Amino acid sequence: MTTREVAAFLGLSAGTLCTWRYQGxxxxxxxxxxxxxxxxxxxxxxxxxxxxxxxLTN
Structure with missing residues (x-):
């Protein structure tokens, strides 16, 4: 899957995935x-x- 496909699948931006890769x-x-x-x-x-x-607590 590409970064964009994964981002869409997870409901994130492609930029977030790029940042996460950089941060490990x-x-x-x-x-x-x-x-x-x-x-x-x-x-x-x-x-x-x-x-x-x-x-959840009542």
Whole structure:
């Protein structure tokens, strides 16, 4: 997946993903030449690992 595709999938901007790559955060990625690519399985795994659970109290 491209940066734009991942950004749309996660509801983020492409700029956020670029910043996260620079900071060593976010889903795993690889490069083919200068092109950044993501494996869908890595993106989904990262998303599932970073879900925040909120308990509601009455």
């Amino acid at each position: 955060k976010g889903p795993s990625y690889y490069k083919v030449g200068n092109a950044v690519r993501y494996k869908i399985a890595d993106v989904e795994a990262w998303k599932n690992e970073n879900v925040k659970r909120v308990e």
